[in-house]
Amino acid sequence: MEIAGIFKYLYEQLQATGLPQGWVDFISLVAACFMIFGFLALVVLFFVWWERKVSAHFQQRLGPMRTGWHGWFQTIADSIKLLTKEDITPNAVDRPVFYWAPIVGFAAAFAPYVVIPFAKGVIVSDLNIGILFVLAITTFTVISMLMAGWGSNNKYALLGGMRSAAQVVSYEVPMVVAVLSVIVFVGSLSMVDIVTAQAHIYEWFVFRAPFGPIAFVIYLIAATAETNRAPFDLPEAEQELVAGFNIEYSGMKWSVFFLAEYINLFTVSAIGATLFLGGWQGPFLPSWLWFLGKTLFLVFVFMWFRWTYPRLRVDHLMEFSWKVLLPVGFANLILAGLMKYSGWFNW
Amino acid sequence: MTTKKLHTEEFTVNMGPHHPSTHGVCRFKLTMDGEVIVKAEPVIGYLHRALEKICENRTYPQCIPVMDRFEYCTSMSCNMVFALAVEKLAKIEVPERAEYLRVIMLELNRIASHLIWYGTTCLDLGALTPFLYAFREREDILDLFEMTCGQRLTYNYIRIGGVSRDIPEPFLPKLRKFLDEFDARVDDYEALLNGNPIFITRNKEIGVMSKELALAYGVSGPALRASGVRHDLRRDDPYSIYDRFKFNIPVYHGGDCFDRYMVRMQEMRESAKIVRQALDQLPEGEISTRVSPAFKAKEGELYSRIENSRGEMGVYIKADGKEKKPYRVKMRGGSFNQLMVMPELVIGHKIADVVAIMASLDIIMPEVDR
Amino acid sequence: MVKKLIDAIKNLFIGLGVTAKHLPRKHITLQYPEERWPMPERSRGVVVLLSDKETGELNCTACLLCMRSCPTAAIRIEFEKDEKNKRQLTSFVVDNTICCYCGLCEEACKFDAIKLAPKYEFATYNKEDLIWDVKKLQEMGRDVDYEVTRKKKTEDKPKAPAAAKEAVKPDAKNADKPSESSPAGTAAKQETKPAEPTVPKVEEKKTENNAPAVEEKGEDRKEEGKQ
Numbered sequence: 001m002e003i004a005g006i007f008k009y010l011y012e013q014l015q016a017t018g019l020p021q022g023w024v025d026f027i028s029l030v031a032a033c034f035m036i037f038g039f040l041a042l043v044v045l046f047f048v049w050w051e052r053k054v055s056a057h058f059q060q061r062l063g064p065m066r067t068g069w070h071g072w073f074q075t076i077a078d079s080i081k082l083l084t085k086e087d088i089t090p091n092a093v094d095r096p097v098f099y100w101a102p103i104v105g106f107a108a109a110f111a112p113y114v115v116i117p118f119a120k121g122v123i124v125s126d127l128n129i130g131i132l133f134v135l136a137i138t139t140f141t142v143i144s145m146l147m148a149g150w151g152s153n154n155k156y157a158l159l160g161g162m163r164s165a166a167q168v169v170s171y172e173v174p175m176v177v178a179v180l181s182v183i184v185f186v187g188s189l190s191m192v193d194i195v196t197a198q199a200h201i202y203e204w205f206v207f208r209a210p211f212g213p214i215a216f217v218i219y220l221i222a223a224t225a226e227t228n229r230a231p232f233d234l235p236e237a238e239q240e241l242v243a244g245f246n247i248e249y250s251g252m253k254w255s256v257f258f259l260a261e262y263i264n265l266f267t268v269s270a271i272g273a274t275l276f277l278g279g280w281q282g283p284f285l286p287s288w289l290w291f292l293g294k295t296l297f298l299v300f301v302f303m304w305f306r307w308t309y310p311r312l313r314v315d316h317l318m319e320f321s322w323k324v325l326l327p328v329g330f331a332n333l334i335l336a337g338l339m340k341y342s343g344w345f346n347w
Numbered sequence: 348m349t350t351k352k353l354h355t356e357e358f359t360v361n362m363g364p365h366h367p368s369t370h371g372v373c374r375f376k377l378t379m380d381g382e383v384i385v386k387a388e389p390v391i392g393y394l395h396r397a398l399e400k401i402c403e404n405r406t407y408p409q410c411i412p413v414m415d416r417f418e419y420c421t422s423m424s425c426n427m428v429f430a431l432a433v434e435k436l437a438k439i440e441v442p443e444r445a446e447y448l449r450v451i452m453l454e455l456n457r458i459a460s461h462l463i464w465y466g467t468t469c470l471d472l473g474a475l476t477p478f479l480y481a482f483r484e485r486e487d488i489l490d491l492f493e494m495t496c497g498q499r500l501t502y503n504y505i506r507i508g509g510v511s512r513d514i515p516e517p518f519l520p521k522l523r524k525f526l527d528e529f530d531a532r533v534d535d536y537e538a539l540l541n542g543n544p545i546f547i548t549r550n551k552e553i554g555v556m557s558k559e560l561a562l563a564y565g566v567s568g569p570a571l572r573a574s575g576v577r578h579d580l581r582r583d584d585p586y587s588i589y590d591r592f593k594f595n596i597p598v599y600h601g602g603d604c605f606d607r608y609m610v611r612m613q614e615m616r617e618s619a620k621i622v623r624q625a626l627d628q629l630p631e632g633e634i635s636t637r638v639s640p641a642f643k644a645k646e647g648e649l650y651s652r653i654e655n656s657r658g659e660m661g662v663y664i665k666a667d668g669k670e671k672k673p674y675r676v677k678m679r680g681g682s683f684n685q686l687m688v689m690p691e692l693v694i695g696h697k698i699a700d701v702v703a704i705m706a707s708l709d710i711i712m713p714e715v716d717r
Numbered sequence: 718m719v720k721k722l723i724d725a726i727k728n729l730f731i732g733l734g735v736t737a738k739h740l741p742r743k744h745i746t747l748q749y750p751e752e753r754w755p756m757p758e759r760s761r762g763v764v765v766l767l768s769d770k771e772t773g774e775l776n777c778t779a780c781l782l783c784m785r786s787c788p789t790a791a792i793r794i795e796f797e798k799d800e801k802n803k804r805q806l807t808s809f810v811v812d813n814t815i816c817c818y819c820g821l822c823e824e825a826c827k828f829d830a831i832k833l834a835p836k837y838e839f840a841t842y843n844k845e846d847l848i849w850d851v852k853k854l855q856e857m858g859r860d861v862d863y864e865v866t867r868k869k870k871t872e873d874k875p876k877a878p879a880a881a882k883e884a885v886k887p888d889a890k891n892a893d894k895p896s897e898s899s900p901a902g903t904a905a906k907q908e909t910k911p912a913e914p915t916v917p918k919v920e921e922k923k924t925e926n927n928a929p930a931v932e933e934k935g936e937d938r939k940e941e942g943k944q
Binding site: 405408409410411412413415476480483486490493494495496497498501503511512515535538539540541542543544640 | 728
């Protein structure tokens with residue numbers, strides 16, 4: 001039951017209305033944006049609930065049970081509560097920066113979805129620099145963190161914001177290097193090409209030892225740090241002195257940051273699934289189901305990390321990235337390059 | 348080319364009484380040079396309840412529930428130290444069965460207290476799951492206590508002359524079941540964190556307390572044993588019937604947070620060993636010597652101490668022989684000394700380490716403030 | 718160096734394994750208020766006043782022992798002497814905001830009048846509603862079952878063998894701890910005679926005697942839900 005057909009049908013219907021081609025394209029792109037927005041909103045609602053349930057079952061308890069069957073309505077109830085909360089803006093904040101920070105963060109979270117292949121033939125725009133675009137756009141979240149830290153006019157927020165920014169920027173590099181190890185094999189930056197290069201399960205990059213698993217692990221660690229999740233969540237931890245860059249935010253603005261974090265989680269999982277686990281490839285079941293399944297599996301792995309490991313201190317974090325992950329990543333990249341061009345791997 | 352020396356300024360940060368990681372209400376005034384702490388000053392007294400003064404107006408049996416609240420995580424020890432002091436003053440003999448029941452309850456309480464320590468330490472370091480595992484174990488222990496004396500936290504169980512009630516029928520099978528599963532659970536905790544590189548980096552070489560520093564500040568308990576001093580009151584100044592049990596005293600020499608963690612994990616196992624031995628040797632008999640609620644202790648003053656899970660817990664009683672209330676009760680808790688040594692340990696570390704050090708020293712504020 | 722790295726990775730996986738082990742396990746959460754924990758019989762909850770099982774009158778004789786033994790002065794009792802010079806209770810107030818649930822009053826009472834019942838659901842919206850008078854205390858104590866251990870002054874003779882029988886009966890029932898019940902049983906028989914004279918002595922004997930008597934009760938009602 002492929003969904004590519006539905007979109008094709010809708011596009012043809014739009015063309016049949018007789019509008020000029022430019023308008024047809026424009027309307028279809030806007031519609032695609034709305035569809036992605038809607039899909040991600042549902043995804044985030046699901047993830048917040050799922051995280052609470054998964055964490056509860058790891059801890060031998062139940063999680064939300066009262067709001068609906070097993071608490072499925074909990075996120076919606078929380079959102080309604082957040083909407084009705086008072087939006088406190090301290091007097092001395094830098095208003096434009098303070099207001100625009102969550103919006104920039106939210107927009108940066110949505111931008112990568114332009115090139116993510118959801119199913120066979122379902123991608124908003126198959127840019128031929130797909131993965132490069134994603135890696136570049138995800139760095140925009142740093143800007144929003146810095147804006148939040150600066151705009152709050154609070155030394156703790158500034159400290160937290162700068163720490164987050166430093167962390168995200170440091171872990172970009174190993175992530176890019178890990179992704180490069182895969183690109184070397186594919187030979188193209190386009191996301192669709194990456195997926196089609198993993199047509200069989202033994203071709204999935206996570207299984208192409210020895211560089212595949214190493215690249216996968218580096219990617220997982222770097223992605224956890226990118227999304228500010230435990231064990232790298234010191235910038236926003238409650239147990240430390242500062243609560244991070246979103247100290248001064250309350251109500252809907254805070255929830256925008258919160259939702260942006262979960263969207264980022266879905267993004268990195270989707271990219272991980274595309275790059276390493278074969279994207280939408282898989283037998284028997286429809287491709288979108290495979291994609292969702294693999295992404296959700298990676299999300300589960302991220303949640304597993306969060307509820308198992310203690311937190312890293314900021315300097316350990318930076319040390320780890322620059323002194324451990326990066327050298328290993330480079331060595332891995334060289335190994336991948338050697339393997340490709342010597343022809344040892346002809347799978 | 349010369350570089351001008353950068354002008355830096357120290358700033359004060361307040362780690363306020365309301366904080367998720369200060370184990371109670373404790374305030375720290377931290378003077379920091381960038382990320383590094385230069386000076387730390389604890390401000391205490393937020394939990395002062397004037398317990399010592401209250402005891403001056405209560406009869407001896409009525410002081411026991413007051414002592415419960417001295418350190419409510421190890422309430423049995425608080426009852427015990429007071430009862431020991433009064434028994435020594437008034438030369439009251441305690442029956443055998445009562446002694447064994449006391450030891451069982453004390454060691455179970457030690458395990459429960461160490462479980463709280465374990466859960467909150469992991470919580471402070473960011474591993475949120477072991478907290479719930481520790482409290483799951485603690486539920487079993489608290490159920491045992493509730494079955495016996497009726498309460499889960501402030502027991503009022505160990506009385507002057509013995510214990511208040513005998514153990515009910517379901518106690519022994521439930522305790523044996525708990526002990527059978529407990530070692531495997533501690534193995535789980537150790538597997539989860541002992542070798543974890545993140546845990547190790549956050550705890551090794553952090554908050555190193557040398558032997559001399561520990562002894563100078565009067566630190567006792569697991570914090571002292573992690574600095575290389577083999578001192579345990581159950582062995583060195585035995586009270587009750589501790590000389591009848593075989594148990595090891597874990598001693599480490601590093602003095603850092605990781606060693607304090609290891610000492611307490613092993614202590615949990617040793618306490619379970621003591622409980623098993625006590626169960627095997629549990630005799631029949633009376634559970635209390637009769638003590639009138641209005642009894643007057645003879646004139647005298649006495650300091651008695653026991654090995655609590657946080658160090659040496661002591662009570663100094665001065666009785667004047669005429670009243671049925673003590674003239675003066677002074678309580679000594681181990682957490683106070685450990686809080687006072689903290690400013691020396693945090694110098695040169697970062698704020699995240701303050702949390703780790705405080706958690707590893709196992710300081711709880713009711714013992715500090717009384 | 719490499720060994721350290723391999724060790725670190727191995728331990729990280731072991732940690733993941735421990736958490737994963739708990740995933741399929743059954744939860745230990747109790748969904749209150751649909752599921753409630755069966756409170757142990759000795760649970761020290763709220764203070765209640767017990768009434769006689771047949772007549773429904775309060776057992777309390779205003780002896781003030783509980784008031785004197787309370788460490789926080791949460792109990793306030795007022796009484797009058799009637800024409801027979803017997804104390805009649807006029808007011809019995811327990812301040813639940815001060816009570817520390819230590820149970821010393823229950824142990825001091827020798828008339829089965831006051832007990833700490835295993836009840837914990839008494840939250841209210843006003844602090845004043847937590848100060849209970851004798852009516853409320855009696856009402857809360859109506860459904861609390863208790864073992865009758867007092868010796869009524871008027872029916873001393875017939876009750877005494879009954880009380881002794883009660884202490885001896887669990888003797889036969891309880892074959893597990895013969896050595897413990899028999900001294901208690903004989904102590905109960907012995908102390909029925911000097912019941913009144915020395916108030917403190919009887920009372921402290923009660924502290925020990927209470928233990929086996931109430932304990933038998935604990936054995937009778939097994940807490941199945943918990944085990």
